[in-house]
Amino acid sequence: MAFHAQDIDLQQLAEEVIKALNEIASGLGTDQDLGKVTRDIVGHFLDAYPAYNCMVVHPPHIATFKECVKQEIRVPYDYVFSRLYKVYVFKEGTFTLLGDGGYENWCFGGNFERDGKHVTFKLRPY
Template identity: 40%
Template sequence: MLKKTADNRSGFVKGAMEKAFFEAGQQHNVMVMNLSQGYNSNQLQGVQYFDTVEYDGVTFGVWVFDEGTFVNEGDGGYDNWAFRGWFERTGDDQKTIDFHRP
């Protein structure tokens, strides 16, 4: 078992993303986001699943969905978010993700 320290938070976030993607049969988009930061998930459509996971006192949301736009209003990087699926990154800061169906 991996030692749970902040040193491996990015690995945890990427692992949560991969697990959700493969458990969803590689047929849906996935977003993992640090819930203590600002974000906008209001435009996600066809949400198949949502849950939270915790790592070293930080709670992350995990969405599995069909399509829509997700905006990260906080810090980027794998310490705070990860996503997989079919998408384009937009905006000057590349923190707006437009997902579409596979």
């Protein structure tokens, strides 16, 4: 179900994000393509919440977001290993990746301008 900014508060958004991430995590096997998982998560939240931006990142990073919900998801890969990701769903802000790039380490979408590892997010027109 898609919501618009005026229809959802941060508490409701947080509950929806937790529910969606739990559903995603329960469907993961033991050998995931990490890049595909990060892209799928971002795609899900951009479709479900058209007034919000989304960032999925494996730390380290610096994030300063407004009207933000932050949750974590652990993604299994290579049968015995897993990687912890931070998932941010937010209105606007700035982000700097301090580690390596690539979809396995970060994926984002929405209304943004990127300069290398620094991304500035603006309100999404919906």
